[in-house]
C-alpha cells in the first residue's frame with residue numbers, strides 16, 4: 001500500500017498541506033509543538049478514521065474553522081484510489097473514488113496503515129485499558145469490520161449499564177443480554193483469531209529484536225475455546241453469575257470491554273516483571289509482528305507512520321528498527337526533532353520535510 005499524495009486542510013494546526021510523500025522514507029522534522037504529530041495524525045485519520053490520540057472529532061478541526069478536509073490518492077496492488085474525509089460540526093462524511101460511502105468498513109479496506117507512537121512503548125506496564133485499546137486498533141486494522149462490531153457491542157453495553165444504574169425492568173435488561181453476549185462473542189472470536197495469527201510473528205520478532213534469552217508469549221485467555229455460539233453462551237452465563245455484583249456497581253463487569261491482553265516474558269507477567277528495556281523490546285516486536293502479519297495477509301506492507309519513536313529507543317534498538325524498515329519494502333513517514341542520527345541511515349531513499357507553526361515545507 002502506497003500513499004501517492006495527500007492533502008490536509010484545517011486539520012489541527014495545519015491550515016493547508018498538499019504533498020507527495022517519498023515512496024520509501026519521508027522524514028518530518030521540526031521543533032516541539034509545530035505540527036509534526038498533527039501531520040501524521042491527519043494521514044492516519046484519512047486511512048484509519050481514528051485520531052492517533054484520544055480526541056473528539058471537533059478537536060481535530062483547526063480552531064476557529066468550521067470544517068476539516070482530508071484527501072489522499074492510494075495505490076493498492078497497482079490500483080489507484082482516492083479517499084476523502086470531511087469533518088464538520090462533529091459529523092463525518094467519507095468518499096471513495098469520488099463517491100460518498102456510508103460503510104466505514106468498506107472505506108477502511110481501501111488502505112492499511114499502522115502507526116507507532118512513543119506512548120505505545122509504555123503499554124506493557126500500563127493498565128489493561130491501554131492494552132485493550134492497542135488490541136482493538138490492531139484487530140480493526142486487520143479486519144475493518146471489527147470496528148463496526150466493536151461499536152455495536154459498546155452500544156449494547158451502554159444500554160445494559162444504563163438499565164443496571166436505573167434499576168430498570170428485568171425483562172428490559174434481559175432483552176439486551178442475548179444480543180450483548182452475541183456481540184461480545186464476535187469480538188472474542190476476532191481477538192482470538194488475531195492472536196493466533198500474530199503470536200508466531202511476535203516470538204520470531206522478539207528473538208531478533210530483543211536479543212535476550214527470555215521467551216515471550218502473547219495470550220488472550222478471556223476468549224477461551226469453542227465456537228462463536230459457545231463463547232456467546234459462556235458470556236451470557238457469566239453475565240447472569242455476576243448480576244448481583246453488576247447491579248450493586250451499576251455497570252457490567254465481565255466481557256471483552258474488561259479483558260486484558262497478556263504478555264509474558266520468561267513465563268512471568270511482563271506487566272509486573274519486565275524491565276523498561278524489555279518492555280520496549282516487547283512493544284517493538286509486537287509492532288513488527290503486526291506489520292509482518294498484515295504483509296502476509298494483505299499481500300503488501302501497510303503504510304507506516306512512526307511518531308518520534310527513535311528518540312525513545314536506545315541506539316542499538318534504533319539500528320534494529322531502521323534495519324528492519326529498510327528491508328521491508330514499505331512506505332514510511334517518521335517524525336523527529338533531530339534528523340541528525342536518522343538521515344544518514346535512510347540515505348538516498350528519503351525525502352526530508354520541515355514543519356514550522358503548522359506550515360509544511362517539502
Ligand SMILES: Nc1ncnc2c1ncn2[C@@H]1O[C@H](COP(=O)(O)OP(=O)(O)OP(=O)(O)O)[C@@H](O)[C@H]1O
Nearest residue numbers: 012013032033034035036037038059060061062063
Ligand atoms: N484543533 C486545533 N486547532 C489548532 N491548533 C491545534 C489544534 N489541535 C492541536 N493544535 C496545536 O497543535 C500543536 C501541537 O502539534 P503537534 O502535536 O503536532 O506538535 P509536534 O510537532 O508533534 O510536537 P512535539 O515534537 O512536541 O511532539 C499545539 O500547539 C496545539 O495547540
Ligand SMILES: [Mg+2]
Nearest residue numbers: 036037038308
Ligand atoms: Mg509530536
